[in-house]
Amino acid sequence: MSEIVRRRSSRNAKLAKIPLGIAGRAAVGFGRKLAGGDRSEINAQLNQKAAEQLFTVLGELKGGAMKFGQALSVMEAAVPEEFGEHYREALTKLQAAAPPMPAATVHRVLDQQLGTKWRERFRSFDDEPAASASIGQVHKAVWSDGRTVAVKVQYPGADEALRADLKTLSRMTGLLSSVIPGADVKPILAEITERTEEELDYRNEAANQRAFAKAFDGHAEIRVPKVVAGSPKVIVTEWLDGTAVSKIIQRGAEDPEGTRELRNRVALLMGRFHFSSPETVGLLHADPHPGNFMMLDDDTLAVIDFGACAPLPNGFPEVLGRMLALAVADRFAELTELLHENGWIIPGRTITDQEIADYLRPFTDPIRTESFHFTRKWMQRVAGKASDISSPEMKTARALQLPAEHVMIFRVLGGSVGILAQLDAEIPFMQLANTWLPGLREERSAS
Numbered sequence: 001m002s003e004i005v006r007r008r009s010s011r012n013a014k015l016a017k018i019p020l021g022i023a024g025r026a027a028v029g030f031g032r033k034l035a036g037g038d039r040s041e042i043n044a045q046l047n048q049k050a051a052e053q054l055f056t057v058l059g060e061l062k063g064g065a066m067k068f069g070q071a072l073s074v075m076e077a078a079v080p081e082e083f084g085e086h087y088r089e090a091l092t093k094l095q096a097a098a099p100p101m102p103a104a105t106v107h108r109v110l111d112q113q114l115g116t117k118w119r120e121r122f123r124s125f126d127d128e129p130a131a132s133a134s135i136g137q138v139h140k141a142v143w144s145d146g147r148t149v150a151v152k153v154q155y156p157g158a159d160e161a162l163r164a165d166l167k168t169l170s171r172m173t174g175l176l177s178s179v180i181p182g183a184d185v186k187p188i189l190a191e192i193t194e195r196t197e198e199e200l201d202y203r204n205e206a207a208n209q210r211a212f213a214k215a216f217d218g219h220a221e222i223r224v225p226k227v228v229a230g231s232p233k234v235i236v237t238e239w240l241d242g243t244a245v246s247k248i249i250q251r252g253a254e255d256p257e258g259t260r261e262l263r264n265r266v267a268l269l270m271g272r273f274h275f276s277s278p279e280t281v282g283l284l285h286a287d288p289h290p291g292n293f294m295m296l297d298d299d300t301l302a303v304i305d306f307g308a309c310a311p312l313p314n315g316f317p318e319v320l321g322r323m324l325a326l327a328v329a330d331r332f333a334e335l336t337e338l339l340h341e342n343g344w345i346i347p348g349r350t351i352t353d354q355e356i357a358d359y360l361r362p363f364t365d366p367i368r369t370e371s372f373h374f375t376r377k378w379m380q381r382v383a384g385k386a387s388d389i390s391s392p393e394m395k396t397a398r399a400l401q402l403p404a405e406h407v408m409i410f411r412v413l414g415g416s417v418g419i420l421a422q423l424d425a426e427i428p429f430m431q432l433a434n435t436w437l438p439g440l441r442e443e444r445s446a447s
Contacts, residue, residue, distance in 0.1 A: 100137055101155055103127035109153050113231040120144070121229070125151070135162060135199065140239060148239040149228050152202070159200045166196065199307040206230035208283060208306035209237065215281040222273050223302045240302045242294030245270075249290055249422045256424065262295070267374075267425030269301035274416055275436040278312035286310045286408050288415035290422070310408035317406070321439025328367050328430075332357040342403065349399035359396040366429045374420035374427075
């Protein structure tokens with residue numbers, strides 16, 4: 001692939017292959033079943049082909065298509081086991097892989113963004129990309145002062161592609177939901193669309209990363225690489241060598257017992273990072289997928305890619321902590337009143353405290369004990385209940401709304417829980433929440 005596909009018609013044609021391919025294979029599969037073929041074997045083959053096609057199309061297109069795929073990949077733990085194996089492999093590939101753009105294109109972008117004498121700013125520059133992502137790829141280089149650096153270069157045309165994809169994908173949410181069982185694609189697409197313009201300007205990412213690097217400078221457990229230089233389409237940061245969390249998840253599947261301690265350590269550090277960031281930095285890292293985290297040789301967690309961040313200058317909203325404290329204490333009458341007061345219940349709708357209690361019950365396991373073991377089985381059960389349109393809980397859900405100021409927080413929470421389930425890790429979830437959530441600390445202390 002020489003360039004990112006820019007024309008909307010061309011991108012739409014590629015995206016259309018997904019539903020057309022699925023429909024065609026389903027018809028063939030139905031015919032083979034009528035002819036006496038083994039149902040389970042045929043279904044497995046159909047799932048594998050659909051997963052392979054999904055990865056191929058979303059990965060090749062990059063842009064919004066791949067960004068959407070990466071967001072879905074975090075939730076692969078919620079995919080039921082009968083679909084899991086094939087989708088898991090295809091989706092997790094999207095966390096760090098995409099066909100690279102050629103060196104000549106990279107050089108052209110660097111000419112435009114860092115000046116035609118950009119080579120003088122580097123001692124060396126590796127034309128082979130070290131990693132590829134949705135709207136850019138990363139090259140390893142040595143800066144003029146001798147520091148090894150990561151140079152992220154945005155694909156030419158990524159802005160047009162991103163906007164075109166999100167419009168197209170938003171019209172395909174029903175079908176995509178059926179392709180990826182257990183994933184609620186509408187809010188994922190809405191959130192990506194909301195943050196599109198911010199992420200396309202790497203100067204925003206540089207500002208976010210500088211804030212995180214300053215706040216976590218000298219931290220005993222968390223590392224954030226410093227920003228060396230930046231422009232709208234190129235960002236240069238310190239290079240860190242480590243093991244991507246996606247690799248640790250893979251190793252955990254191959255050797256559950258031998259990696260248990262490491263997986264729990266990763267999960268604990270990720271939890272500390274996400275819970276502490278709003279109070280420490282005034283920002284929340286809002287792109288939780290395993291490709292953005294690495295474990296370093298000194299047993300610390302490195303965090304990269306700060307393109308998507310939610311501003312929380314006063315830390316987490318106090319009301320969230322109060323809600324959690326009331327749920328922990330089973331004080332659902334007070335919780336229902338608090339939801340009404342803060343715009344979580346659609347005006348004009350009536351919900352009883354018992355309905356709120358029944359609705360929340362599948363989600364509250366992690367807050368029932370100080371420590372909780374997040375597993376795929378647990379997440380599949382929760383996702384199954386949450387997507388059962390015939391259940392009484394779904395009637396309650398239709399009367400609820402998520403206030404705009406909390407959307408990013410819950411997006412990060414959902415993604416982080418997805419990673420914890422992929423890690424099959426146990427962490428002191430309530431201990432972390434109690435330490436960093438205002439409102440929860442005060443409510444529990446008063447109780």
